[in-house]
Amino acid sequence: MSRKILIVEDESLVAYDLKLILTRAGYRVCGIADSVAEALEIIEEQKPEMVLLDIFLKGNLNGIDLAGILTSKNIAFVYLSANFQESILEKAKATQPYGFLVKPFREKELLITLDVAFYRHQNSIESKLRREQALEQVFKNIVAEPITWKQKLLKISTSLQPHAPFDYLTIIVKTAAGFSEEAISFLRTGFDEYQVIGTDEFLNVTKVSKAQLKQMQADSPLVTKTGFYNGADFIRLQSQFPVKKLLAHSFNMQSFLAIPLITSKGDNISFSFYSRKADCYSNDHAVLLDRLHRSLLTAIEEIMPVDHSEIEAAKNDKYAGKELTEKNKAAGFQGIIGKSHQMLTVLDHIGIVAPLDTSVLVLGESGTGKERIAKSIHYLSPRKNKPLVVVNCASMPATLIESELFGHEKGAFTGAVEKRTGKFELADGGTIFLDEIGEMPAELQVKLLRVLQEQEIERIGGKGPIKIDVRIVAATNRNLEKEVEEGRFRLDLYYRLFVFPIIIPPLRERKDDIPVLANHFLDRYAQKSGKKITGISTDVMAQLRDYHWPGNVRELEHFIERSVLLTDGPLIKQAYLPKMQNKKESPVYEDAATDRLKTxxxxxxxxxxxxxxxxxxxxxxxxxxxxxxxxxxxxxxxxxxxxxxxxxx
Missing domain, CATH: 1.10.10 (Arc Repressor Mutant, subunit A)
Incomplete structure (x- = not known):
């Protein structure tokens, strides 16, 4: 059965050209609309699988407005426009389309983009269904475990972490008699470490009395539906919810996501997720929690104690989440150091994608540790007992890279004195890590796209394709979107790799990790050199936090190694840093504040x-x-x- 596509385009000639191309390619065009209102009527009646969407349309609403509706209906869409101004492009990207086409475009470009868009959307749907089913089973398993109710609540919460990330989670019950005396909160202190915050601990941290807290709760309306608030929206919400305002200020929270569960007795159990990121939550998180509503409620009703004395007895319990998580997962992150919320998000993303076969694109500046991320993805995957083959695309000459990747037969070219097995064949059954993929020549990008699409390679001088089973993890410090715009990187390959991007923040954006990393490297190099250096002075640590670190973690490691060699006493008391703290370089993924880029x-x-x-x-x-x-x-x-x-x- 042919796939149904809706064309939303206000230029009739362009729309009918598109219809002709799509019909010839075997697609079924279920309608043409020139406005959002007309498009919504067709969507309601025809239920298209894909929408080709112009940004500028007739009427008050534009394509970006329609994109939000399409996302809520789980309909894939591809933007097409002749006017991708920078401001418009940023708004369009925020809607997470499945592709972009810039007019005028060739027929082949259109069909390739659609192929990639359908692939990405299907992959996304299957991934979401698997995730929901897996979480429902996890809830059931936790309920059956022989542990206390508070431990079960913590395990339920940590199982949600990769899918609805939080730095602070509160679970509070409101009955007909009012709010429960003992709300349960979990403060994240590490990847798999959580501090349990009860009412007494919350009062100690926030410096308010129990009576003041009760009054704040009484002044707050009851949350009755799933919703999320980021940045400025969350700040505005706090005026209605005094407790949320108190919590946000005390723990530096900037985003909020809520899901209320109504029990069979009519009690309200509110799950409130908080994040230190200003833009943490999206409609995807709300949709997931809504879909998990029934299974989560069933689990919580079985877990929560019915006897108040049970709550009182557990009031002072403290549990470290580390005891409750899988040991092999923590081992898989060996070598990745960091407790900032930015790095914890990266680890969460690794935990989500590692068990799947999805291609991963790791983005980050030089020295941020992209290869370590790739290794963690491999060692946490079902392929961990198979090869991990690392290829640096920037270090291989353009004339040899095809032979290195795909191999060659004896006599295939001058100098091919024997048969060579390529990196992809060596990685069969395992993972291949293509570092610096932004350096790959254009002609090799085409062949890599075929590997991704067909899971097969062809040796130079070979007689036919060879089937392989390889998971691809790629990395680059380049801005691939810019490379695509300037014609150096293929759009279709970009979208094939961009199924699951992991962005590693530069060290200057996660300064909370600097002391942890510095002490980790100090232990390593002090032991290696045989010196008894036990710490770093307060003054030096302050200088490390103030320094810009253009070389990121790699530069910090080299600095500590050098400092260990130059230090005689038990403390590092002098910082031998380059004098460039104030010469902040523009990061790869953002504009420098003092140097406006042209649009x-x-x-x-x-x-x-x-x-x-x-x-x-x-x-x-x-x-x-x-x-x-x-x-x-x-x-x-x-x-x-x-x-x-x-x-x-």
Missing amino acids: IDEHAREHILEVLRRCNGKISGKDGAASKLGLPPSTLHSKMQKLGIKKWE
């Missing part, structure tokens, strides 16, 4: 003006600017009008 439109305007100058103002014809730019003259005229180019001089 895409500004670059386009300058480029068109330069071409017009070289063509002496001529637009049409053989030597005209339109020809040089590869655009129809009418399109160039439109772009000039849009960019305010009235004359070329």
Whole structure:
């Protein structure tokens, strides 16, 4: 049965060209709409599987507005537009589309993008279903364990962590008589470590009395539906919820996600998730918790004690989450040091994706530890007993990289004196880590795409394809979106790899990890050198926290190693740091605050003006600017009008 596609495009000629291409390719076009209102009518009636979505449409609403509705209905969509201004592009990216197409585009580009979009969407659906089923089984297993009710609650909470991340989680019961005396909260202190915060501990931290807390609870409305609030929205919400305001200020929480569970007795059990990230929660988290509502409620009703004396007896219990998590998972993170919420999020993402066969793209600056992340993904996966093959794409000559990756037969080319097995064959059954994939030549990108699509390779000089079973983890310190825009990286390969990105924050953005990392490296190099160095002075540690660390964790490690060699006493008392604390380099994934980057439109305007100058103002014809730019003259005229180019001089 052919797949149904809806075209939402306000230019009728473009829309009917698209319909012709799609019909010829075997798709079923279930409608063409030029406005959000018309699109919604067709969606309701036809239930398309994919929407090709222009951003600028007729009416008050645009394609970005419709994208949010499509996401809520779990319908995949691909943007197509001739006007990807930087501000519009940022808003479009935030809706998490399954692809972008910039007009004018070729038929082949359209079909490849659709193929990738369907692949990513299907992968996403299957992953979500597996995740829900796995969590439901986890809840049942926890309920059956011979441990206390508080331990079970902690285990339920930690099982949700990779899917609904939190730095602080509160579970509170409200009955007809009012709020329970003893709310249970879990403060995350490490990857698998949690501190239990009861009412008494909460009062000690926040410096309020029990009477004040009761009054705050009485002044707060009851949460009756699942919802999330990030950043400024959460700040505004706090005016209605005094307890949330107190908690946010005391523990530095910036996002909030709630799910209320109504028991068979009519009691309200509220799960309140808090994060130190200002943009932590999304509709995906709310949807997941809603879908888990029944199984979570069943588990909680069986877990929660019915006798108040049971609650009182457990009031002072403290449990470390580490005792309750899988030991092999902690071992899989060996070598990854960090307790900041940014790094804990990275570890959570590794925990989610490692058991799957999904391709992973690790993004981060040089020195952040991308290879360690790749190794953790492998060692936490079912492939851990098979090979992990590491390939640095930047270190191999362009003339040899194909032979290195795919192998060659004897006599395939001059110098091929014997048969060579490529890296992909060596990794069969295991994982291949393609480091610095942004350096891969364009012609090899095509072959890599085939490996991802077909799970087969072909040796140079070989007689046919060879089936392989390899999981691909790739990494780069480049901005691949920019590489795609400038034609150096294939769009279809980018989306194949971008199924599950893991972004490693630079060290300057997670300064809470600096003392932990510094002491870890100190122990290592003190032992290696045979010196009895026991610590780092307060002054030096303050300098380490203030330094910008352009070389990230690798630079910190080298600094500690050097300091150990130069230190005679038991403490490192002097920081031999480069004098560049104030010369902050622009990170790969964000603009420097003091150096505004030009917008895409500004670059386009300058480029068109330069071409017009070289063509002496001529637009049409053989030597005209339109020809040089590869655009129809009418399109160039439109772009000039849009960019305010009235004359070329």
